[in-house]
Amino acid sequence: MIVVTGSTGNIGRPLLDALTAAGESVTAVSRNPISLPEGARHFAGNLNDPEGLEPAFRGADRLFLMIPDPALPVSRIVETARASGIRRIVLLSSQRAQSRQDPVLTSMEQTVTGSVPEWTVLRPGGFASNALLWAESVRSTRTVRAPFADVGLPPIDPADIAAAAAAALLEDAHVGRYYTLNGPAAVTPREQVAAIGHALGEPVELVEQTREESFAELSRIWPPAVVEKTLDALGTPTDEERKPSSDTELALGRAPRDFTDWVARNIDAFR
Numbered sequence: 586m587i588v589v590t591g592s593t594g595n596i597g598r599p600l601l602d603a604l605t606a607a608g609e610s611v612t613a614v615s616r617n618p619i620s621l622p623e624g625a626r627h628f629a630g631n632l633n634d635p636e637g638l639e640p641a642f643r644g645a646d647r648l649f650l651m652i653p654d655p656a657l658p659v660s661r662i663v664e665t666a667r668a669s670g671i672r673r674i675v676l677l678s679s680q681r682a683q684s685r686q687d688p689v690l691t692s693m694e695q696t697v698t699g700s701v702p703e704w705t706v707l708r709p710g711g712f713a714s715n716a717l718l719w720a721e722s723v724r725s726t727r728t729v730r731a732p733f734a735d736v737g738l739p740p741i742d743p744a745d746i747a748a749a750a751a752a753a754l755l756e757d758a759h760v761g762r763y764y765t766l767n768g769p770a771a772v773t774p775r776e777q778v779a780a781i782g783h784a785l786g787e788p789v790e791l792v793e794q795t796r797e798e799s800f801a802e803l804s805r806i807w808p809p810a811v812v813e814k815t816l817d818a819l820g821t822p823t824d825e826e827r828k829p830s831s832d833t834e835l836a837l838g839r840a841p842r843d844f845t846d847w848v849a850r851n852i853d854a855f856r
Contacts (some may be wrong), residue, residue: 586610586644588671590632593619593649595714596677600649601625607755612641634726635661642669646843647754650697651677655689657763663700673703673760674845677746680710682815684825694763702810703760705753707836710767710826713740713816713847717775723855728790732799733820737771739829742842749836765830772844780845784852796820 587604591597592613604611605624614630621627642648648671652659666674676697682690686763691711698704719729736793746766753759768841774792782789794802796816803812818826833841 586612587630587649588612588614588641588645588666589649590614591653591677595712595743596747596750597649597651599744601805603751604754609755612645613834614638614641617630620853627664635650635665638662639665639669642666642671643744645669645671646671646828647671647675649675649677649750651818652693654855655693659667660696663696664703666839667684667700667717669843671713672701674701675705675707675750677750678708679768680708680748680826681818682701682708683763683765684705684823685818687714705759705761706744706763707749708763708765709741710765711738711740711774712746713742713844714770714846714851715787716781716856717742717851719778719781723781723785723789727787728792729774729781730792730794730798730802731774731778732794732796732816734775734791734793735773736822737773737776737818738822738826739768739771739778740844740847741767741833742844742847744847745833745841748816749833752836752838759836762836762837764832765825766833766836767841768833769829769843770842771829771852775852776845780848781855783850784845784848785855 587609602848605622611625612628612804613625614628630638630641648666678690678694681687694706722728777823778789778791800812
């Protein structure tokens with residue numbers, strides 16, 4: 586059996602679908618009940634209460650671990666999983682663990698890799714779905730406010746992250762691997778906005794923000810420390826962060842989807 590945390594999100598939900606389609610029994614952990622594919626059961630759990638997750642882990646041997654808040658007790662979560670019989674953990678980390686040597690992410694990765702015999706670490710870059718932050722303004726005024734309009738990064742489709750996680754949970758070939766995951770080509774915010782406008786069939790205007798304006802806006806939804814790191818990556822990316830990673834195809838067994846594919850599947854959010 587496989588346990589999936591973060592099961593309501595844009596990675597967790599397609600991961601549930603992929604695992605149950607493969608015939609696996611899956612426990613989906615979330616705070617609130619959710620609709621589930623056949624073959625999955627729900628466990629009402631909270632990562633802030635690691636010991637309370639023991640019933641969800643009991644009888645399982647694999648875990649997809651998504652830590653949305655670095656303040657969560659990662660070591661206790663991992664120890665509860667290991668003591669309950671989990672042998673393989675697929676951890677969702679971030680490209681910043683390598684490209685920025687982020688100590689919080691590095692510590693989290695080391696906690697996992699030093700605790701269970703089988704592990705895979707996924708390090709995605711920026712998500713294509715971050716464009717959904719623009720959805721309301723596109724719907725209401727056909728405008729987007731964003732910083733660093735002409736700085737390109739290769740965004741990863743969350744569905745591809747889910748597919749990589751499914752492969753790592755199901756296939757032994759991925760054990761002991763770190764995978765940097767991103768899209769097939771760098772795309773600037775200006776190009777992303779143009780792709781949304783093209784899919785809508787009408788123009789969408791980009792209004793370029795200063796870093797300070799973007800920081801003030803994003804701090805309403807994310808912790809300031811997270812916003813600072815995000816803006817650093819968006820505005821002054823490293824050479825590694827700018828380039829598509831060959832790891833993505835190794836993890837997926839195919840080429841990753843591009844940004845226009847993500848837009849086509851999600852365009853209703855912008856109408």
